[in-house]
Amino acid sequence: MTAPLHNEQFRLAARPVGLPKPGDWQLTSAPLREIADGEIVVKTLYLSLDPAMRGWMNEGKSYIRPVAIGEVMRAGGVGVVVASRSPRFAVGAQLAGGIGVQRYWVGAADDKSAAFVQIDTRMAPLTTWLNTLGMPGMTAYFGLLDVGQPKAGETVVVSGAAGAVGQTVGQVARLLGCRVVGIAGGKDKCDFVVNELGFDACIDYKNGNVRDGLKQHCPNGVDVYFDNVGGDILDTVLTRINMKARIVICGAISQYNNTSAVKGPANYLSLLVNRARMEGMVVFDYAARYQEAVAALANWLQAGSMKSREDVVDGLERFPDALLMLFEGKNFGKLVLKVADA
Numbered sequence: 001m002t003a004p005l006h007n008e009q010f011r012l013a014a015r016p017v018g019l020p021k022p023g024d025w026q027l028t029s030a031p032l033r034e035i036a037d038g039e040i041v042v043k044t045l046y047l048s049l050d051p052a053m054r055g056w057m058n059e060g061k062s063y064i065r066p067v068a069i070g071e072v073m074r075a076g077g078v079g080v081v082v083a084s085r086s087p088r089f090a091v092g093a094q095l096a097g098g099i100g101v102q103r104y105w106v107g108a109a110d111d112k113s114a115a116f117v118q119i120d121t122r123m124a125p126l127t128t129w130l131n132t133l134g135m136p137g138m139t140a141y142f143g144l145l146d147v148g149q150p151k152a153g154e155t156v157v158v159s160g161a162a163g164a165v166g167q168t169v170g171q172v173a174r175l176l177g178c179r180v181v182g183i184a185g186g187k188d189k190c191d192f193v194v195n196e197l198g199f200d201a202c203i204d205y206k207n208g209n210v211r212d213g214l215k216q217h218c219p220n221g222v223d224v225y226f227d228n229v230g231g232d233i234l235d236t237v238l239t240r241i242n243m244k245a246r247i248v249i250c251g252a253i254s255q256y257n258n259t260s261a262v263k264g265p266a267n268y269l270s271l272l273v274n275r276a277r278m279e280g281m282v283v284f285d286y287a288a289r290y291q292e293a294v295a296a297l298a299n300w301l302q303a304g305s306m307k308s309r310e311d312v313v314d315g316l317e318r319f320p321d322a323l324l325m326l327f328e329g330k331n332f333g334k335l336v337l338k339v340a341d342a
């Protein structure tokens with residue numbers, strides 16, 4: 001008789017005020033239960049750490065229900081099926097879906113909240129399925145194309161440029177023939193997006209003035225601004241937009257840990273003057289079209305016209321600290337947590 005597999009799970013212990021603290025988490029450990037007909041066990045290989053996780057920890061109405069106190073923290077991830085009593089997924093199948101911050105996921109193979117799909121690592125490595133071919137890539141693709149609607153020759157500005165969503169936004173805009181200007185924190189990230197990803201320019205907001213940078217690098221103004229950060233940077237870009245500009249509200253990471261009110265854009269009348277629009281987007285609205293984006297992005301990756309950079313932190317136990325890297329700009333590329341060897 002073999003010993004039962006043991007699960008370790010990070011549960012939400014308290015709703016954070018400001019940045020999440022170690023005491024906001026509880027690490028629990030228990031043997032895995034036996035599975036019933038229709039169920040599978042997925043061993044977690046890599047977890048996606050996302051800025052959105054901070055929002056899911058808050059109480060209140062949003063586009064998705066909050067994680068409950070005592071519940072396993074929600075997280076996307078990739079894993080491998082290690083036990084199956086379902087015809088849907090065989091042992092050995094590699095899946096992407098809502099695994100949660102835990103070593104094993106157990107439940108019905110067709111569970112709606114996990115929404116597992118089989119992935120093909122001949123197309124791209126596992127971690128790329130959490131980045132360009134995963135949720136951030138879908139966000140970049142549909143946010144830019146559907147909401148930003150860039151045209152060749154236009155100027156596209158993207159903040160969080162070296163991050164998961166930003167890197168793909170900028171590269172897709174470049175492939176469409178746009179002038180692409182990134183905004184990122186630090187010389188290394190700016191060098192990367194220009195030299196490795198082919199952006200036309202990058203503004204280092206930590207060591208320079210964003211307004212001056214926009215004047216210099218966007219001589220024809222800004223047609224599309226893909227906003228990942230909100231706050232002062234959004235306000236500054238608003239002063240440089242063109243007639244009929246499109247601003248994609250993808251995220252506002254500068255505001256997620258505020259203990260006071262979110263800082264809204266003071267310069268919003270620029271939208272009036274320029275007959276411009278600002279529109280929010282949530283990636284899950286595009287779920288029925290993910291295959292379209294995966295096909296396009298995988299083609300570009302395989303042709304070598306696009307890159308996917310991930311930043312891997314090793315060890316489930318490092319989850320609480322690793323999550324904070326996002327809010328300190330310490331991740332360089334899509335942040336993933338390695339939980340086990342493939």
Ligand SMILES: NC(=O)c1ccc[n+]([C@@H]2O[C@H](COP(=O)([O-])OP(=O)(O)OC[C@H]3O[C@@H](n4cnc5c(N)ncnc54)[C@H](OP(=O)(O)O)[C@@H]3O)[C@@H](O)[C@H]2O)c1
Pocket residue numbers: 050051052135136139160161162163164165166183184185186189228229249250251252253254255281282283284325326327328329330331332333334335
């Ligand atoms: N709407 C949707 O459906 C959807 C889906 C996915 C993601 N998002 C949003 O997209 C944004 C980017 O997510 P991601 O997964 O790609 O993360 P990411 O860019 O890989 O990582 C977060 C980055 O944000 C930057 N940052 C942190 N604090 C900042 C601050 N105070 N001011 C300016 N920049 C700051 C840091 O980069 P620097 O070092 O450059 O500062 C950090 O590396 C987030 O706002 C996220 O919530 C939205």
